[in-house]
Amino acid sequence: MGFVSFLGRLLFASLFILSAWQMFNDFGTDGGPAAKELAPKIVFVQRFLASMIGDKMPKIDVKHVVLGSMVLKGVGGILFIFGSTTGAHLLVYNLLLMTPLLHDFYHYEMDDPKFHTRLSEFVECLALLGALLYFIGMKSVLPRKLMKKRPIKTKTI
Template identity: 40%
Template structure:
């Protein structure tokens, strides 16, 4: 059972390791495509903080944030393979965005099922034709 557990952890972590490898390949000068995505999110956060709190956040180079994410993926993966719960905590922030998307999709499916249930619970209109009377002799 120990080998199967180890193999399961290795297969699970392979997703994170392949993602980190792809980000390393695309890294480039500004952090690659991940750097552009982080820059968009950082600018949105900065505009939100400035508009609500009138506080300016410090400028950060995105390549450092992407590099830190790659290191956290690698370290978290290595620790998770050897059954460290700290490795699981390091990998968890990667899945939070997916969790939010999953919960949003789950809510939408629930709303559609509710709509279908309500639509089927309303009785359909019946024709107002009177049923023919049977003749009694």
């Protein structure tokens, strides 16, 4: 069972690790295609935060967001392969931060073909998030169950 569990974690984490590797190869001087896609969305988030906080809001650099996502995916994926809940937490943080930015189906009308594509990608990320939360939950419950088992006492005659 241990090998099957390791293989499952390896296949699951390969999604994140290969994505981080592709982002790393495409990064270049401008942040790559990920930065080009995120740039208008980061500007929107920055305007929203500036309206809430004020003009003292520091500028959010898109390259730093892409770099942060790349690090969270890479390090989190590698740690997750070895069964670490820290790696699962890093992947959860990445999904929570990047999913609403990348898959913004809520900005499109239902008639638009992009709506259905973005919605299906959003739901896919929610499924990945659910799997990671399940992993974290099972990791926290398993040691408690093992501690509750008491050794059987032998009877003396």
